[in-house]
Amino acid sequence: MEMPKITRRTFLKVSAGTTAAVAAAPRLLNAMEQELGGKDFNPDSLAERKAIPITCHVCNIQDGAIAFVENGRVVKLEGNPEHVSTRGRLCAKGNAGMWYSYDPDRILYPLKRVGARGEGKWKRITWDEALAEVAQKLDAALKEDPNTIAVKKGRDRSGGAWGRFMNTLGSATVLNHTSVCESSKKIGMEPTWGPDIETPDFANAKYVLNFGSNILEAAYFHNPLSQRVTEGRVDNHMKIVTFDVRLSNTAGFSDEWIPVFPGTDGAVALAMGHVILRDNLQDTDFIETWTNVTVKELKDNYKPYTPEWASKISGVPAETIERVAREFATTKPATLFTYRGPAKHLYGSYNERSCMMLPIMTGNIETRGGYCLPRGMGWPQPNPQPPGPKHGSYLSTPPDYPLAGHKVSHLVPFWIAEGKQKINVYMTYQDNPVYTNPGARAVWGRLFKDEKLIPYYISMSSHMGEETALADIILPDCPYLERWEPESMPNSLWPWLGVRQPVHASLGESRENRVMLRDIIHKLDPDGKRGMKQFWNFKDGEDYMKQHFDNIPGLKEAGGLKFLKEHGVWPIYGKLDPKSGKVTDKTGREIKAEYGLHKKELSDADMAGAVVGKDGVISKNGKAIGVKRNGKNYVGFPTGNRVINVRVDQWAEYGFNPMPTFKRIPWHETMKEDEMILSTFKLNVHKQSRTAAVKWLAEIAHSNPAWMNPVTAKKLGVKTGDLVRIETRVGHMVTKAYVTEGIHPKVISIPTAFGHWEYGRLATLKLKDKPAFGGTEDADLQNVWWDDRGVHPNDIIPVVADPIGGSQGWYDTVAKVTKAGPNDKYGDIQGDWQKHVEAYKETMRYAYTGDLHRKMHPEMASWGGPESVKHKAGGGGH
């Protein structure tokens, strides 16, 4: 018998055809692997270092981490291999986190201002003195009106302590940072499907549309999501298409980077929807079953949004829109992710909804590899709990923005200046609006310096940020490695609870925030007669955590807080596989996520006493608990009617288009030839303001030249390193240019986190503003080889508020860029308060009460005007 001839071609065929069998074949000899974390040793003594599991809080991803402690100090931070979301990985920021604790510029004592605000003259005082003064100021404010006490919080991870504090005082004036973060993304999503964020199943997707998100570096959940993006690309041959004005590293990692004119992502998404519906590529069954519109209604709505229309606005070729739309609709499973790119615009909420409609209309919701609901876990609050405030606050729930459920805090300085609400005591916690908000020192700096508008300002901070430098009193807060805090984040498909625990005692006289708040209340109500003290009954941070964690079913049986102290996270789903880097079960298979959460059926017990309405909504005790579809009782989506609201009726009440739509930014339409859009972005080693004091990160990135396209640079006669002058309607700045193909020709983009004028010696490259305090006196600064700290652009960015979601339009600023003149010098920056006020007045014209609202919404001609709606306190689209 003649044997077949074996050739190289035959080998290749065999190899290709037996991939699965090879994977299943027994392997007895494996390459040796190192331990995938969890242990660390002193390189000299080989002694094992003490490992304390924590939850990272350099940025807001909340990665599981381990602090290795030797002789009482943290010598190393790394990922927690037991954490199902972050799986033993920690980003550069997380690895550098101990610098916060040991920073020589850390505030270690209560400080009282003795000079003019911002002069930098302080007197160290004792806690007793500080608490007595704070209590006296609060007491006086309480007697007038509790709402004259305001707090503005940034990265508040107290797990409810701040809400408890303000409720104890009876003040509703609680402000946050969300309007400069992602509020219009949230408001685009919440009324549509319930939660404020999505969890894309990148690892199992075959196709990804990424609108304006730098997933691999800076977006929400960048660590856990970038791991899944990489798996999807490598293991699943997933295709990624990124729409962004800038060639971020995510765009560079993508199969296609499609530069898009700022603020037009929504138009591109609508045009894709047009193609999908026109060509009948939609998932009709999903739309008809799980949304509140019919396919016909959708088709009618999408008819005007042609690729040609979107192409003219966005600059994306119509054929590209056609092709990508068809690829997305015909490749299953597919998912989508957005972040600030679409949302941070005048009508960011519309943009966000237009983007999320793509996975909705193609039925990629809650499927493996699709666009999934977030999974998180909660914890109970200690009892008793204080009642809420008796009256609403203008600043917290501005009546002109009734749908902005995450507030419009970046407009607060103007409202205070206009006398909309009186403030007696203003507090900041983990929030640096003088640096991070539009207008920066020209707006917030001016506000905080005005003792008539802000009579008393308390900063609770571990560092001398730009806001803290203007305070009347500073209460020294602890950095994250010295705090107790509960955590949970929907940063993967597996829900978890975590804890942040101190790795050593607080340095100096700093106190963790919840203890500080308790001490203030105890000073105000020492004998409990005012009824405040009863809500602050805990010994210390650990005791507070016990009250959160010790009675959660499942965790309680595992040991409650004791378990979390030992492991950092609960539940532990499996073990980190050294070969795959994935969390696997006992059989070595990756743990499976649960999909189709909306299709969980209600039990008989759930249905007992429930009523099914005409539209199938199942209600019990006046609350929708599910929806009946095809004869089955499902839990549905966490919206008021348990389905996806493609049509958001509440928006129509205020004259906004309830269906997916797009509004072009009017001043973008009238831009002159020599004008550009000024945008900003974050690098992967920094966050908005607080990382400037972290030396390892500052060494990697410490300056921030403006990105500019070669085509634009050529017109201006500018090359890399040249100075350029950037002028906006509110001011001007002079900075260096970085000429690169990786930016849209009509955009000039500047990374933030640089150009600090406070935040310590490393951020400012100086000590005090006097000659003797020259520059590099401390030993470690002898290694600081750079002398360029960058230029911060926020002074010249005017406020813009999305009339629906309340977001700042960070990427809406029109700028004129020229080569710097002889009188311009690097670092010049000037913002003008009056011009910022004009910008504020202009943006208020787009609110539903403003004169431009109706003009922007001709399709809502039948709307009865602002008088036709009843103002709703609290806003919120859900």
Added chain:
Amino acid sequence: MLNGLAIETEQPIPLPLLVAAPVEVTPEDLRARAGVCRLLAGVFVEEPSPEFLSALRAPEALRSLEEAGLRFDADFTGADPAELSDSLSIEYTTLFAASGGFPPVESVRLTGRYQQEPHFAVKEIYKRAGFELQKGRFFVFEDQLGVELSFVAGLLEGCAAALAADDVAQFRWRDRELKRFWVGHLGKWVRGYARLIERAAEHSFYREMARLLGEFAEAEIAALRLRIDDQDKGKLVVPKSEVKVAFNPDEPVCGACPGST
């Protein structure tokens, strides 16, 4: 702040790097040096109390300080007591306790961070020598200047007592501990740091006390016949030529990569 306890140790103690030949000392001399140490510790450990200031401004005290070469301005000698206390509290905070100042802490001066190796090392030394840190008006780190000076004062007083009692073993042990502490800790940073404070202080009180601190340190190191490098140096600016990096720090921003326009 730093209290001595009657705890001794039998642990073998390594000799310092450089040990001078025994010098002729008397209990009085040792007590006098301890007194200067206590004075400086009081100046730098926290804001001066009105009582401390009052004692310092007493004619006899002022005269002795003047004889030592200190030249206080009218901001110290002529100021109203309450105003002086207040202005020195502010100056202390600016120089030593607020962001942007010069924390008088060995870990910061030598490693650029709070609570690093020196902190734990001196803590261990205090414990071994039978001292413990007690809380004053404010929290202080174990490697804070005032605490380290208190420790030196305690050792000097111990030496004086041992000498007065003819307890040679005890004297030698204290003397070795003293030298080791100067070599391993205080001597490494206090001279450069004193020069820095002398330059940076706005108030003549801290300027002159920093001068006294620097000169005292020089004199002690000489008296103990130690050779210790000043690692602090109190430099204002480190020339780029002294910065060791593996690349060109003068490289234009963004690298001006080949091909960039």
